[in-house]
Amino acid sequence: MTGRARERAERTARIERVALELFRARGFDHVTVEDICGRAGVSPATFYRHFGTKDAVVFSYRGAFDEALRESINAVADLPERARLIAVLETFAGFLESQRATIAARDAIVLGHPRLLQQTLTVQRDLEAALAAGLARLRGSAQPDSTARLEAGIGVLVLRVAFRASQDTGASLIAAPVRRRSEELPGDLRRHLRHSQGQADPDRVLRAFVRW
Numbered sequence: 001m002t003g004r005a006r007e008r009a010e011r012t013a014r015i016e017r018v019a020l021e022l023f024r025a026r027g028f029d030h031v032t033v034e035d036i037c038g039r040a041g042v043s044p045a046t047f048y049r050h051f052g053t054k055d056a057v058v059f060s061y062r063g064a065f066d067e068a069l070r071e072s073i074n075a076v077a078d079l080p081e082r083a084r085l086i087a088v089l090e091t092f093a094g095f096l097e098s099q100r101a102t103i104a105a106r107d108a109i110v111l112g113h114p115r116l117l118q119q120t121l122t123v124q125r126d127l128e129a130a131l132a133a134g135l136a137r138l139r140g141s142a143q144p145d146s147t148a149r150l151e152a153g154i155g156v157l158v159l160r161v162a163f164r165a166s167q168d169t170g171a172s173l174i175a176a177p178v179r180r181r182s183e184e185l186p187g188d189l190r191r192h193l194r195h196s197q198g199q200a201d202p203d204r205v206l207r208a209f210v211r212w
Contacts, residue, residue: 012050015040019057023109028054028116058109058116061102062123068095069127073134084138085151088131089159096163097172104167128156 018040022031033054037044051057072091076084096103110116132144132152141148166172 008050011042011046015042015047015050016057016060019054020105020109023054023058024105028058028109028113055116055119058106059119059123061099061106062126064099065095065123065127066130068092069130070134073131073138077138081139084135085155088134089155093159093162096159097166100167103163124156124160128152131155 015036019031019036022035022039026035031054033044033047036054036057037047040047051060069088069092072088072095075091076087079087106120110120129144129152132148135151136142136144136148139148144152
């Protein structure tokens, strides 16, 4: 990394850190770009070059999360098809564990703010879509089919339940892996995760998912 690139990265990190601190202390809607710039020691023009909007600061983690999910998917390419989803979830869970502080900081800002919460749900849907596309690609499909979409939906749900449970108990997400949460799924869903190989009946699996 060149000296200029390093300075830019450090400036971006400083703006982000200051903005998140102010959002948590005052509330997102009560912080202006000028407030952030004054505390971070930058001009508004610099802020807009780095982030564009206040919302972009809150969701600046998206790039890192997307890349981590892609790496998790690519890492399981050589595994048997029935083992891939759980392996992806366990690998990505390790990344989530490393980002626990980042997620907690943003949760404190987003919860109770309808617009930001809606954007958070959009991020989760985008991750689910990326997971579905990745699983389908590993099976040689250009587009995710209904089975891949169901697998991804179940997978993201398992991750959410496992992560929230680890927050409540203070346990490591790695020490209490997502495989344990997958075992809490109804029998039809567990059999789908383990043995479908892309051939499960989506309607039957969806009915089990809704009952759960």
